[in-house]
Amino acid sequence: MALTGSAPMRGGILGSVAMVAGLLAGAAQAQDVKVQVTYLRVEEPPAVVLSNLDPIPEDRGIKGAQLGLADNATTGQFMGHAYALDVVSLPPGGDAAAEAARLGEAGQLVLTDMGLGDQLSVADLPGLAQALIFNVSAEDGVLRNDQCRANLLHTASELRMRTDALMQVLLAKRWTKAALIEGEGPENAALAEAYRASATKFGIKIVSTAAWSEAGDLRRNAAQEVPLLTQGFKDHHVVLVADAADDFARYIEHNTWVPRPVIGSTGLRALTWDRVVEQWGAAQLQSRFLALAGRDMGPRDFAAWVAMRVIGEAVTRTGSADPQMIRDYVLSPEFELAAFLGRPVSFRTWNGQLRQPIPVVNARAVVGVAPLDGFEHARNPLDSLGTDAPESTCTEFETALKKGN
The missing domain is CATH 3.40.50.2300 (Response regulator)
Structure with missing residues (x-):
């Protein structure tokens, strides 16, 4: 049209x-x-x-x-x-x-x-x-x-701008250990890779990973399936979810084996607006x-x-x-x-x-706006987010x- x-x-x-x-x-x-x-x-x-x-x-x-x-x-x-x-x-x-x-x-x-x-x-x-x-x-x-x-x-x-912003907030809060749940498909793989690259850049350690399978129906089984999925995670501060299509992330929150903030595709998110x-x-x-x-x-x-x-x-x-x-x-x-x-x-x-x-926001408020104070850059603090000139x-x-x- x-x-x-x-x-x-x-x-x-x-x-x-x-x-x-x-x-x-x-x-x-x-x-x-x-x-x-x-x-x-x-x-x-x-x-x-x-x-x-x-x-x-x-x-x-x-x-x-x-x-x-x-x-x-x-x-x-x-x-x-x-x-x-x-x-x-x-x-x-x-x-x-x-x-x-x-x-x-x-x-x-x-x-x-x-x-x-x-x-x-x-x-x-x-x-x-x-x-x-x-x-x-x-x-x-x-x-x-x-x-x-x-x-x-x-x-x-750029996707890396958003994942960098999220990692800046984690580092500022000293939530430096994350467990990653990755959905199926290339879009989720790209999102998970961006999380990993940003985590490395800002010193956040991904201590455990788990793959979410499309075979289950979390609408009915989240209270049973998610604890089993997350039970084996090593000690962590947050659960990081790579769910590019906003498919399953909502069912992870409040269902994990250990009570931890769920971030990335739900909960605490980095959004341009x-x-x-x-x-x-x-x-x-x-x-x-x-x-x-x-x-x-x-x-x-x-x-x-x-x-x-x-x-x-x-x-x-x-x-x-x-x-x-x-x-x-x-x-x-x-x-x-x-x-x-x-x-x-x-x-x-x-x-x-x-x-x-x-x-970087939750459902009802802004938690922080990256770049946060203390994340400096030789040219412009905004260039601490995403691909910088030497990397391009x-x-x-x-x-x-x-x-x-």
């Missing part, structure tokens, strides 16, 4: 009084600029899970982009900038590259909501070589390393999103909102909708964006990843890196 919408004008301007004054001062020199953005999505088939208590919103990500559109329009009315967003949603298995190729000039600023293979297929299109694409969904580390693309930036977090984030003006963003979407904002909504706001900020500062001018600006030392997380966000020039604080195998961004950041 294809949906097209334009943003309503809203009273008030986000940001500081100084920014308002700057916008008003620049209004006399405003130029008409049309900014066309496409949200291109390949829908995900519904996962077969034990519980359907937490359905995935059909408009996940899209509503975040629409809120970003409205926020950009608020600023744009003072600058003579007109923003438009087209949403193109393909069924599972749809040909994202073919659809992107049909976009033509309208496809030069694109938000991509799709898996790894489709992300690369779209980014590699000859017609999009000079486009600017924002990945708002795929967390695969390979997209930030060997398979990075110069025209592909990431407002979706959650409804419990309220500080730094986040409550305002939460309420505006709720009014727009009729539901809470999730991580993919946040990634799409940030991508739209990055475009809006760049257009405001450069006075241009040219993708290469926007890219050059957002990869420059001058760019930063307030994103209601306590520190401004910016992009890593070695792989195009948005650097951002990561909230991405070479596509070397030209931007030489310009300095």
Whole structure:
């Protein structure tokens, strides 16, 4: 399906009084600029899970982009900038590259909501070589390393950013021994591997492991099966669960042989955004999103909102909708964006990843926001999360890196 919408004008301007004054001062020199953005999505088939208590919103990500559109329009009315967003949603298995190729000039600023293979297929299109694409969904580390693309930036977090954030909190609490339960399948294997890498990085020891089998029905047997699964764990502080599809983790909590916090895919979780984030003006963003979407904002909504706001900020500062001018600006030392997380966000020039604080939350409150105090970095504390420059195998961004950041 294809949906097209334009943003309503809203009273008030986000940001500081100084920014308002700057916008008003620049209004006399405003130029008409049309900014066309496409949200291109390949829908995900519904996962077969034990519980359907937490359905995935059909408009996940899209509503975040629409809120970003409205926020950009608020600023744009003072600058003579007109923003438009087209949403193109393909069924599972749809040909994202073919659809992107049909976009033509309208496809030069694109938000991509799709898996790894489709992300690369779209980014590699000859017609999009000079486009600017924002990945708002795929967390695969390979997209930030060997398979990075110069025209592909990431407002979706790298998986290792989230697992690093979780391990920082564990270390700060001196919960340094974890027992790992790993689900079946490649996604759970990737998540477990990210946990292991982050645990090694921050000195957390995984003392025992167990494999969860899909053969059992934990809805009926959790009180019997989970104690048996966890009975053999060595002395540990937390139970770390690798359950990428949110399938079985909920049945682990309060059923372990030894009473311990359950973390990772349930209990204590590292998320780029959650409804419990309220500080730094986040409550305002939460309420505006709720009014727009009729539901809470999730991580993919946040990634799409940030991508739209990055475009809006760049257009405001450069006075241009040219993708290469926007890219050059957002990869420059001058760019930063307030994103209601306590520190401004910016992009890593070695792989195009948005650097951002990561909230670590439980069901009802924020427990900590990584990087925590004490986790320093030579360049930016946010770079203590995820793939750092010396570790990166991405070479596509070397030209931007030489310009300095």
